[in-house]
Amino acid sequence: MNDHPSLTLATFAAQLDFDSIPREVVERTVNLYVDWLGSALAGKGARPVETIARFARQAGGVPDAAGNGPSEVLIDRSRATPYFAAMVNGAASHFAEQDDVHNGSVFHPATVVFPVALALAQARRASGREFIAAAVAGYEVGIRIGEFLGRSHYKVFHTTGTVGTVAAAATAGRLLGLSPLQMLDAFGSAGTQASGLWEFLRDAADSKQLHTAMAAANGLMAAQLAADGFKGATHILEGAKGMAAGLSSDADPARLVDRLGSRWATAETSFKYHAACRHTHPAADALLAVVQAHRLAPREIAKVVAHVHQGAIDVLGAVVTPRTVHQAKFNMGTVLGLVAHHGYAGVTEFEQGFDASEIAAFRDKVSMALDAEVDAAYPARWIGKVTVTTTDGRVFDGRVDEPKGDPGNTLSRDEIATKLQRLAAFAGAASEAEAARLLANAWQIAQQAQVGAVFEASSTAATAAVAA
Amino acid sequence: MNDHPSLTLATFAAQLDFDSIPREVVERTVNLYVDWLGSALAGKGARPVETIARFARQAGGVPDAAGNGPSEVLIDRSRATPYFAAMVNGAASHFAEQDDVHNGSVFHPATVVFPVALALAQARRASGREFIAAAVAGYEVGIRIGEFLGRSHYKVFHTTGTVGTVAAAATAGRLLGLSPLQMLDAFGSAGTQASGLWEFLRDAADSKQLHTAMAAANGLMAAQLAADGFKGATHILEGAKGMAAGLSSDADPARLVDRLGSRWATAETSFKYHAACRHTHPAADALLAVVQAHRLAPREIAKVVAHVHQGAIDVLGAVVTPRTVHQAKFNMGTVLGLVAHHGYAGVTEFEQGFDASEIAAFRDKVSMALDAEVDAAYPARWIGKVTVTTTDGRVFDGRVDEPKGDPGNTLSRDEIATKLQRLAAFAGAASEAEAARLLANAWQIAQQAQVGAVFEASSTAATAAVAA
Incomplete structure (x- = not known):
């Protein structure tokens, strides 16, 4: 052939x-x-x-x-x-x-x-x-x-x-x-x-x-x-x-x-830091940079324009008022609202607050605008740019060239482990001790002569229960 | 909503x-x-x-x-x-x-x-x-x-x-x-x-x-x-x-x-009479009409042009020399060759003869040509048109407006039963007696209080075997 x-x-x-x-x-x-x-x-x-x-x-x-x-x-x-x-x-x-x-x-x-x-x-x-x-x-x-x-x-x-x-x-x-x-x-x-x-x-x-x-x-x-x-x-x-x-x-x-x-x-490949659609991450990190640099409280922010690539508008544009947690993860305003309030948009932040009144109010301050530079760089690079206008009329531009989790700004093993612990706890899928055991095992996977169970101890327990 | x-x-x-x-x-x-x-x-x-x-x-x-x-x-x-x-x-x-x-x-x-x-x-x-x-x-x-x-x-x-x-x-x-x-x-x-x-x-x-x-x-x-x-x-x-x-x-x-x-x-919905891609059926039936009307033997045929819709060319055009039975079912020349020789292109005709020398030779006499009338009628109607040229220079046009199996030329229950018997025997999937029992049951399906097994006797036998 x-x-x-x-x-x-x-x-x-x-x-x-x-x-x-x-x-x-x-x-x-x-x-x-x-x-x-x-x-x-x-x-x-x-x-x-x-x-x-x-x-x-x-x-x-x-x-x-x-x-x-x-x-x-x-x-x-x-x-x-x-x-x-x-x-x-x-x-x-x-x-x-x-x-x-x-x-x-x-x-x-x-x-x-x-x-x-x-x-x-x-x-x-x-x-x-x-x-x-x-x-x-x-x-x-x-x-x-x-x-x-x-x-x-x-x-x-x-x-x-x-x-x-x-x-x-x-x-x-x-x-x-x-x-x-x-x-x-x-x-x-x-x-x-x-x-x-x-x-x-x-x-x-x-x-x-x-x-x-x-x-x-x-x-x-x-x-x-x-x-x-x-x-x-x-x-x-x-x-x-x-x-x-x-x-x-x-x-x-x-x-x-x-x-x-x-x-x-x-x-x-990029790790996801925020628990939202990846198209929101560049703007989220850019907003975070502005908020941290100028110590802005959410109530001081009157308006945020996220300067995005067309793909973000295509995917995120469909959701105006999110009705579920999952939909909220595709809503730029919600993600920026959570970041402005909590410094992070993780699973717990979404679950507990995606439709909180202050987040909904912040959502209405956010708009997306197609940006020529961001769009030209996409999808090879996901540049984040925002323009923040404060209630007292100040205007700040924020920018990140590699959002957190990208190859040049990757997560450490400690950050990955913390993320796993957080996710496991959130879903009730593993106790902290179970997650720690699982992690110790998983880090060694490339050296294992045989890929075994992720939950080793539990499998043993289950087998014992069946045998009993 | x-x-x-x-x-x-x-x-x-x-x-x-x-x-x-x-x-x-x-x-x-x-x-x-x-x-x-x-x-x-x-x-x-x-x-x-x-x-x-x-x-x-x-x-x-x-x-x-x-x-x-x-x-x-x-x-x-x-x-x-x-x-x-x-x-x-x-x-x-x-x-x-x-x-x-x-x-x-x-x-x-x-x-x-x-x-x-x-x-x-x-x-x-x-x-x-x-x-x-x-x-x-x-x-x-x-x-x-x-x-x-x-x-x-x-x-x-x-x-x-x-x-x-x-x-x-x-x-x-x-x-x-x-x-x-x-x-x-x-x-x-x-x-x-x-x-x-x-x-x-x-x-x-x-x-x-x-x-x-x-x-x-x-x-x-x-x-x-x-x-x-x-x-x-x-x-x-x-x-x-x-x-x-x-x-x-x-x-x-x-x-x-x-x-x-x-x-x-x-x-x-149309029943399929020939065991080939449906795009070949109109021409097959049109050729059959010419062969029968003029009592032509395959060796008397020098050339066949099948006048077809574009969809037929799109689907059938990919296969030039079929290497398998399945591919042969998508080859206009093979289908027309089987019809010219056997009057029918069924599963047995394909299995036994799709690559026989006389079928391969006939295949090379067949070409497809886009036909404006056929194409305009398609897909609502699948008109069959062929032009047959004999070795002694006669030219015959054949035409069917509804190939066999179409709603206006549908199969009778006897023809459907014969077709099932032929298919079951071909694959060794049921004996003639089993197929007859299965048919008797299947014709009554709309009246059944409960849809049971297709192979009733065999299920009983299997249950008995398990019980034993």
Whole structure:
């Protein structure tokens, strides 16, 4: 078969070896994994997540009499087949809006890659090195496909759903040891299932969880089918009736194979500091800079203009008056209000105050304006610019070139651990002691001879309970 | 909530009552169901179908210790959860290219509607009247959405995969007794998962089975989630970031609600006579008319020009030299060669002779040409026109206005029964006696107080075996 972008990318994913990944990329991947664990735990108790979990239990039957499938469902520590574990963990980890994002592709890799990596690594007793290599394969593939599909794609499609399906297939295919041509089959079966529309956003509907759940599950399915001989389209990405043809009007095939093996896109991934849509973060950090520099109290602020890229207006513009916490995370005024009042827009701040009267009042002071510089830099760089007018007529301009969590302003392991503890506590998914044990274990994942359970102690307890 | 097309259509599907469906539409629906059963049986042994079935068994665990889930998998008479039964029966029934098609929407309703209707009716012990109403809801919804998305959609997307997801949700939602607003949620969760690209066709890949499997399974999932409170986008069809926005450039919202309750699109559905892509049927029947009228032997034919619509060229043009039976079904020359030699292009004719030397030789005599009249009539009418030139220089024009199986030239119950027997025997899915028993039962489905097993005797035998 002649070389072409889909094949080149599939071959890279199939052959990616742990030893070829630079040490600092491995370290960053471990950080991304631990960061993801916090988000997965944070989905516990969320209605859409629990609904998908109920569906999975009903659709999947019970894996064995004791309910002990090979793969861990993190919100309730139950066990399932890899398919359903990936589905439920995929649903859970995109709920709190705290999972990672790659700026240039506007793609959230962790929520579709790690559910698959964890479920299959547990089922196949893979090593930590295999786990890391599979995760990096998913990140590198997904990020490049997101960049390839371009800005036109993201206008209508939730890239994490569409591209995420192929990223999940790359991760699953790597853990299953697919050959390059089998990996190409997996890409074909995954890419032809690419879906996820932004229409749900205006209704505060639950589709976001469905998109990540099914991207993870469908990608895993595509790889398992490929391992069993199921054939996929060989040019699913760039072909005349492939993903770009159907889902984009500005696709650039060169992006698919951009510096494979030398540029590590995984390490370009940003952590989310605020628990809100990433499009709000640059302005939030810029406002924070102004508020801190000039010691402004919220009541002193008369008006905030957030100078943003068009993508922010496209995604955030739909929500005027947020009715739910989730919708509030897509509302610039709410996010800036929380930042002005609390210095931070985290899960607890949203849950307790997104519709508080002072936040609603602040929301009405905020507007967005398209900014030529910010828009030109996007999506490679997410510059934050705000203009703040005070009640006594002063005007301050605030700016950040890399919002907190971006590669040049990344989170430390301590900050990631604190974030996980906060998310686990918020959802009641783990006690502080459990989270500490889990963290100690998770930081070591790349060295583990066999990827074990996230909740080791609890699994033992559960086994003991069944035995009793 | 204000009325809008998605809501109107969802309300119609949720409230469709058996007694409101004209008797002749019910009868036609029973015919479509029986016709579908034949196609579902014909998938037995097909590699992609069996691969999906293996995946389902692996992903779903075992529904209970005796392997007796509530819903029947027709290719092997096993039992599964509704989710996996719908997935496998959906994969199976689109394999032989013998399942039905609605011309105007270029949508194959049976293969996504009946797997869901049967799986849920069996699981919920629904009546035959509920089964029929649910099937008609799926047909009416899917056909209208296919018409709505227009010709631009079908150029890149396999409508049966994309639209099929919502049709399956309508059928599932009706059987689950969803309210209109819950049905709207189901449409939202289904529509945002709409996928299926034509790219696989050029490679003879297996994606077609994946598309129908997952349209059925995802549609069923969407309805089950909606019943459990999962929210979907309320304008998934016509919204600014909905299906039409993402997947079409010539969508017409008026088609969504076209004469709901008075126009029965279900009854406009065509049965497939030849076991090939429907785009070949008009020319096949036109050639047959010429061959029969002039008693032409294949060796007397020097050249055939099939005068076709653009959609035929788009779909069939990709395949030049078919390498597999499945690909041959998308090759106009092969289909016309089989018709010239055997008077019929059925599953057996394809299996035994698609690459025979005389068929390959005939294939090279066939070309397609865009025809203004045929193209203008399409997709509402699929006119067949051929020009046949004989080796001794005679030129004959052949024409059919309604290919065999179309509503005005429909199949009789005897012809449907013969077709099912042929498909069941071809795949080894049922003996003649078993197929006869199954048929006797299936013709009565609308009168059944409870939709039982398709293979009644075998189920009894299986139960007895387990009891023993």
